[in-house]
Amino acid sequence: MKNSSFPLLYQVNTRVWLTDLSRKTGRKATLDDIADSELDKLAASGFEWIWFLSVWQTGEKGKGISRQNKGWRKEFVETLPDLTEDDIIGSGFAISRYKVSQELGGDAALARLRNRLIQRGLKLMLDFVPNHTGPDHEWVPGHPDFFIRAEESDLEKEPGNFTRIKLDGGEAIFAHGRDPFFPGWPDTLQLNYGNPLLQEAMINELKRIAGQCDGVRCDMAMLVLPDVFERTWGIKCQNFWPEAIRRVHEVNADFRFMAEVYWDLEWTLIRNGFDYTYDKRLYDRLKEGHAKPVREHFFAGLDYQSKMARFLENHDEPRVAADFSPGMHEAAAIITFLSPGLRFFHQGQLEGRKKRISPHLLRAPEEPVNDKLEAFYKILIDILHRPVFLNGKWQLLDCEPAWEGNPTNDCFISFAWHGSGDERMLIVVNYSPNRAQCLIKLPFNDLHNNSWLLHDEIGDYKYIREGSELQTKGFYLDEPAWRIYVFSLQSDMSP
Numbered sequence: 001m002k003n004s005s006f007p008l009l010y011q012v013n014t015r016v017w018l019t020d021l022s023r024k025t026g027r028k029a030t031l032d033d034i035a036d037s038e039l040d041k042l043a044a045s046g047f048e049w050i051w052f053l054s055v056w057q058t059g060e061k062g063k064g065i066s067r068q069n070k071g072w073r074k075e076f077v078e079t080l081p082d083l084t085e086d087d088i089i090g091s092g093f094a095i096s097r098y099k100v101s102q103e104l105g106g107d108a109a110l111a112r113l114r115n116r117l118i119q120r121g122l123k124l125m126l127d128f129v130p131n132h133t134g135p136d137h138e139w140v141p142g143h144p145d146f147f148i149r150a151e152e153s154d155l156e157k158e159p160g161n162f163t164r165i166k167l168d169g170g171e172a173i174f175a176h177g178r179d180p181f182f183p184g185w186p187d188t189l190q191l192n193y194g195n196p197l198l199q200e201a202m203i204n205e206l207k208r209i210a211g212q213c214d215g216v217r218c219d220m221a222m223l224v225l226p227d228v229f230e231r232t233w234g235i236k237c238q239n240f241w242p243e244a245i246r247r248v249h250e251v252n253a254d255f256r257f258m259a260e261v262y263w264d265l266e267w268t269l270i271r272n273g274f275d276y277t278y279d280k281r282l283y284d285r286l287k288e289g290h291a292k293p294v295r296e297h298f299f300a301g302l303d304y305q306s307k308m309a310r311f312l313e314n315h316d317e318p319r320v321a322a323d324f325s326p327g328m329h330e331a332a333a334i335i336t337f338l339s340p341g342l343r344f345f346h347q348g349q350l351e352g353r354k355k356r357i358s359p360h361l362l363r364a365p366e367e368p369v370n371d372k373l374e375a376f377y378k379i380l381i382d383i384l385h386r387p388v389f390l391n392g393k394w395q396l397l398d399c400e401p402a403w404e405g406n407p408t409n410d411c412f413i414s415f416a417w418h419g420s421g422d423e424r425m426l427i428v429v430n431y432s433p434n435r436a437q438c439l440i441k442l443p444f445n446d447l448h449n450n451s452w453l454l455h456d457e458i459g460d461y462k463y464i465r466e467g468s469e470l471q472t473k474g475f476y477l478d479e480p481a482w483r484i485y486v487f488s489l490q491s492d493m494s495p
Helices: 014-025 036-044 061-070 070-079 107-119 152-155 196-208 225-232 240-251 266-271 280-286 291-297 326-337 372-384 387-391 407-411 467-472
Strands: 007-014 049-053 056-058 095-100 123-128 162-167 170-175 215-218 255-257 276-278 310-311 341-347 392-396 411-416 424-430 436-440 451-456 462-465 475-478 485-490
Touching: 007 014, 007 056, 014 049, 056 070, 056 255, 061 255, 095 107, 095 196, 107 123, 107 170, 123 196, 123 255, 152 170, 196 240, 225 240, 266 276, 280 291, 280 310, 280 326, 291 407, 291 411, 310 326, 326 341, 326 372, 326 424, 326 485, 372 387, 387 411, 387 424, 407 411, 407 436, 411 436, 462 467
Parallel strands: 007 049, 007 341, 049 123, 123 215, 215 255, 255 276, 276 310, 310 341
Antiparallel strands: 056 095, 162 170, 392 411, 411 424, 424 485, 436 475, 451 462, 451 485
């Protein structure tokens, strides 16, 4: 298998993909119906990881709650104006059992899919939801002590955060899964990490999952950190992640953990053992459209930067083609995916889809392909194949004023990459809606004896500059709004 320092990940909406295949085949499609040719395309595109979203078993109770929730249904209709009840399958995060859904072909079909991925050098990532289960989970009747329980008064005071569940011995009040800042998710039940037996049970689930895939994306991973959990529920607990990750690595040393995480807790989870954490802060800063906070985001050390999962959309966020203007979108993509870390792409992003698909739905609307964006992403993905971007050395560069009193240098963001041998790249983005100028001094210390060809791999621009000028005065740029460059540097020996 590939083993890059800065790999590419592709997130697949499994249930939606199989619904599309079912329409084409005229029968219910399973994981076995995903064609080898589709996997070949993903491998040829340079992806190392494929994340199959929502493969685990969910239940009828969760589906019913999804269908009855008026707020959710409004969103569903906005996505699918011709919505039917059958389109609402229930959230893939309201898991009733960590077994592959029989509708997808079960565990055996996943094992066959994984073997096909391995044959193509691809690694499989699946979901793990530490914070909660669906209301149908087998632990509800069998181990009610694994969940946060409450009193009748809690239900009366906060009916959105608690629910009544029938048990063999009568009824009990259970808490919905939630974070400290928002109401509970009504199709979930909150797990109690103050119970050591629950922690042991979740570790055992992880160990079993580690035999079925190569890594997990951990939903809202920060919610089970001891301080967050206690702040939310008033219950002390042991730190789950270090022990869980250690125990999983005992059975699968190469297993990888990616955390969905917010509230600036990325470094905390990295120190807990995570290989990658969401870089939501970069996404938010790019969305705001100002270069300076984006550039300052990259001041952090490489021990932090290399652990970031960089994205412009995923199943939780709006589609980037709908949320960013075209020039801003391409500029943000160059910054996001040509920085160090895990490069995280979402199914539909490369074609410029604009409608986000809720994880409660199993069908997507029909949308035309944006040919211009598709062509841009093809060039970008091809560039990311290069060894310099997969295993090279990255450096943030200073963008200095082009002349005294001109502040527009603050609009630029620039990186350099240096690979093994003589491969070197210069990334320059005017991340602003206005024209701007700057001088960039290149960090390569052997430029002065030659002239150099700077070839833009995105727009096919070419410049020849003297190496001594590049190192002393800098590379002068005067660029329109959202201009992007991905320069390769080649020695030009002509006078």
